[in-house]
Amino acid sequence: MARVTPEQPEEAILAELTQRPNAPVAPAGALRRLLRRKLALFGFAIIALVVGGAVFAPLIAPYAPDEQLFEGLTLFGEPMPPGGGFLMGTDLLGRDLFSRMLYGAQTSLLIGVVANGVALLIGTIVGVLAGYLRGWIGAVLMRFTDLMMAFPALLLAICLAAIFQPSLWIVAMVIALVNWVQTARVVYTETTSLAEREFIAAEKTLGASGARILFKHILPHLVPTLIVWGTLGISVTVLLEATLSFLGVGVQPPTPSWGNIIFENQTYFQAAPWLVFIPGAAILLLALAFNLVGDALRDVLDPTQRGND
Amino acid sequence: MTQIATAPSGAEAALLSVRDLTVSVKDRGVVRPLVAGLSFDLAAGETLAIAGESGSGKSITSLALMGLLPNNVSVTSGQALLEGTDLPSLPEARMRAWRGARVAMIFQEPMTSLNPVHTIGSQMTEVIRAHEPVSASAARTAAIEALRKVRIPEPERRMKQYPHELSGGMRQRVMIAMALVLRPVLLIADEPTTALDVTVQREVLELLRDLQKETGTAIILITHDMGVVAETADRVVVMRHGRMVESAPVEQLFAAPTQDYTRALLAAVPRLGTGAERAKPLPPAAPVPVARLVDAQVHFDIGASFLGRPTHRVHAVEGVSFDIRPGETFGLVGESGCGKSTIAKSLAGLVPHQGHVEVDGQALAGLTAQGRRDICRHIQMVFQDPMAALDPRMTVGEAVAEPLLIHGIGTPKERHTRAAELFERVGLTLEQMTRYPHEFSGGQRQRICVARALALKPKLIICDESVSALDVSVQAQVLELLEELQRETGVSYLFISHDMAVVENVVDRLAVMYLGQIVEMGTRDQVFGNPRHNYTKRLLDAVPIPDPLRRARAHARPVSDIPSPIHRIGNAPNRLPLQDIGDGHLVANDW
Numbered sequence: 001m002a003r004v005t006p007e008q009p010e011e012a013i014l015a016e017l018t019q020r021p022n023a024p025v026a027p028a029g030a031l032r033r034l035l036r037r038k039l040a041l042f043g044f045a046i047i048a049l050v051v052g053g054a055v056f057a058p059l060i061a062p063y064a065p066d067e068q069l070f071e072g073l074t075l076f077g078e079p080m081p082p083g084g085g086f087l088m089g090t091d092l093l094g095r096d097l098f099s100r101m102l103y104g105a106q107t108s109l110l111i112g113v114v115a116n117g118v119a120l121l122i123g124t125i126v127g128v129l130a131g132y133l134r135g136w137i138g139a140v141l142m143r144f145t146d147l148m149m150a151f152p153a154l155l156l157a158i159c160l161a162a163i164f165q166p167s168l169w170i171v172a173m174v175i176a177l178v179n180w181v182q183t184a185r186v187v188y189t190e191t192t193s194l195a196e197r198e199f200i201a202a203e204k205t206l207g208a209s210g211a212r213i214l215f216k217h218i219l220p221h222l223v224p225t226l227i228v229w230g231t232l233g234i235s236v237t238v239l240l241e242a243t244l245s246f247l248g249v250g251v252q253p254p255t256p257s258w259g260n261i262i263f264e265n266q267t268y269f270q271a272a273p274w275l276v277f278i279p280g281a282a283i284l285l286l287a288l289a290f291n292l293v294g295d296a297l298r299d300v301l302d303p304t305q306r307g308n309d
Numbered sequence: 310m311t312q313i314a315t316a317p318s319g320a321e322a323a324l325l326s327v328r329d330l331t332v333s334v335k336d337r338g339v340v341r342p343l344v345a346g347l348s349f350d351l352a353a354g355e356t357l358a359i360a361g362e363s364g365s366g367k368s369i370t371s372l373a374l375m376g377l378l379p380n381n382v383s384v385t386s387g388q389a390l391l392e393g394t395d396l397p398s399l400p401e402a403r404m405r406a407w408r409g410a411r412v413a414m415i416f417q418e419p420m421t422s423l424n425p426v427h428t429i430g431s432q433m434t435e436v437i438r439a440h441e442p443v444s445a446s447a448a449r450t451a452a453i454e455a456l457r458k459v460r461i462p463e464p465e466r467r468m469k470q471y472p473h474e475l476s477g478g479m480r481q482r483v484m485i486a487m488a489l490v491l492r493p494v495l496l497i498a499d500e501p502t503t504a505l506d507v508t509v510q511r512e513v514l515e516l517l518r519d520l521q522k523e524t525g526t527a528i529i530l531i532t533h534d535m536g537v538v539a540e541t542a543d544r545v546v547v548m549r550h551g552r553m554v555e556s557a558p559v560e561q562l563f564a565a566p567t568q569d570y571t572r573a574l575l576a577a578v579p580r581l582g583t584g585a586e587r588a589k590p591l592p593p594a595a596p597v598p599v600a601r602l603v604d605a606q607v608h609f610d611i612g613a614s615f616l617g618r619p620t621h622r623v624h625a626v627e628g629v630s631f632d633i634r635p636g637e638t639f640g641l642v643g644e645s646g647c648g649k650s651t652i653a654k655s656l657a658g659l660v661p662h663q664g665h666v667e668v669d670g671q672a673l674a675g676l677t678a679q680g681r682r683d684i685c686r687h688i689q690m691v692f693q694d695p696m697a698a699l700d701p702r703m704t705v706g707e708a709v710a711e712p713l714l715i716h717g718i719g720t721p722k723e724r725h726t727r728a729a730e731l732f733e734r735v736g737l738t739l740e741q742m743t744r745y746p747h748e749f750s751g752g753q754r755q756r757i758c759v760a761r762a763l764a765l766k767p768k769l770i771i772c773d774e775s776v777s778a779l780d781v782s783v784q785a786q787v788l789e790l791l792e793e794l795q796r797e798t799g800v801s802y803l804f805i806s807h808d809m810a811v812v813e814n815v816v817d818r819l820a821v822m823y824l825g826q827i828v829e830m831g832t833r834d835q836v837f838g839n840p841r842h843n844y845t846k847r848l849l850d851a852v853p854i855p856d857p858l859r860r861a862r863a864h865a866r867p868v869s870d871i872p873s874p875i876h877r878i879g880n881a882p883n884r885l886p887l888q889d890i891g892d893g894h895l896v897a898n899d900w
Contacts, residue, residue: 198697199698199700204658206711207681207684216703217700303745303747
């Protein structure tokens, strides 16, 4: 039961319903509390699996990703379904899909995590600065964001990718440069409303500097939003990379990525569904895994959710 | 059900008969009562006040009667018979038909209970037509009639207006009109005047009383304010922690409470006219006042012309001058929109001002960032809502140590020690330092805010409605703490409040503000003992007196709205010159 103080108000009773007041856990226990959640563990497991597969691809993969195997096609030249000699079947050129998925994980992780992470970072910086400083700086930043938003992302990406030599890193940066705008918009809105909150006014009366208010009091409150946008962004960026690859400005064939495996094979969906289904499921699972971990992270980092797991 | 199988004969005549009502919350399989074994009767045309502090279950009771309980909360036993029909066991479809038509409710915050995107007229006719098969024009006529009954001027014009175009008092009148338009037999009013200014509160309470006389509606008035209880109720139920503590006719309850809790509750209520008992010599004027305002003004430009120039100007503060002496408590009183909080904000540097404002001999205008920061060490602020003023993601220990960190005072260890001292000083325990704000009660949170304000040993603490959101008993404790701290440290307070009774009990000198200007200023004895300005008198008259025998007689006053402080640019409001009527008692000479 809760501490019964002479002045226990209604909200304390209600708070009691949503939390068990116990000895507070030090922030160091955050990881432990994270690991106590089954769904978060599931998410971690999938991420570990994908990362492991990508890192150890040369050791695990039964074939080279770009090797066109003679036995990978039927006598009529059709791809082999999963099972038999090939775990996930083969593609239209007789390449082993499992091997391609493992190598493709390298590309997709890089795009999904690095490109998406950079996009999130740019979006957050622009959004927070514009939202907190307002004035002409804010106006310039947000009008620029609107401009970027109005520009067709794909067209911009194609232009950028065509200017630079196509390489995996360039593709990642191009994706980051077109994907930060939504984050900036959302962060901007949230920051403006946070900046109006009374505890920010309280900090100002304490004499806190702008940097302190931004980093200690505004950014932590943006974490839940950033986690949601970050995890949503993973599938978006992985698929954007696939689009770019399909148009020839992304990752160059025969280098595999989950996205371009789908794009290469989507026209044969009815004859060889596994070629689309397996990489699609992989992208979905990866995004889900990041989402689960992100959700758990958000709850664990939110002190008002304490003891609710 | 318990021993009361048949209601006593007197209760059969009752309009509403609540018998052993228990409302429980179910949480993770654990059922816990929020209201336990509540019984009372209400006759037609009677007003019953359910009084209690927060957490007493008084609002849950009203929601149970309306069938509006949250999902995991339900009535687990007992009955609430309205004319013989058990309300909690009524199916939702029947209840919906009854709600509004037979049982109506008004809530605390009229802005949030009105839909902002519909006109008053469409919302009122909607209510009428949802329950009665009448034509749109008949509903309109009925709605206008209802608005006229609640003494709203120009009801036809109001029908076309949106909620945001009306003042708080007007909105609450609309809510009352809406609640009464279908002539319900029972009206539940949950803190109907808490969000309103005192003068408006007085008008709304009188209105409710008059309407009740006319229509014979029974009223359940939920309130924490014993003054409101004394002014309006016929009988009172006092609740605490979900149980009924005492139930008695209002005169009897105030004259001879039988329970300790009721006595404590009544004793904690601040009363006008008791301030003089707390005799304390006035701190002498010092050569350097803690804060001084000379002709301070705060304006906000609004609206935009075709060329983007502002067209109107809010004269939030218009030529205010006063100074605060070391060790004194200076009060600023007035109703919402009078500019008292704006003065606080300009002193704290949160809004830009014109005119001369100085803190500890140092003018605020033209300070560098560093100078601004140094001033912060002398002047601190305690806000109205401590939950909003604390960062929910920071432990309270960190929050209290933060001002020291910001100003780079001491090592981490010393800061921690200082925070621990402050914690003990405001009556909290050291082990609570690692908790987060949501784990505390309202009073404890306000203590934390006071501790944080004290960390830098300021010369002036601005208390902006700092105790208004607290229960009376907690309010008394926090005020006590503030007074002790003043005796120990010699800190000055700028005490901003709309509650005249509280102000009388704490301040040494005060200024009464109206529309951004001071209309009366002087020592407590001067202003409360000999109020000279009409507005001061009205404010004092409007304070509900917690004594049912001294009930102010209703005299239907025309509805008054405070005029707007917004003027066209170049069309500044008239300054009210202050006249000294002896011993520094200043009064605006427009009376």
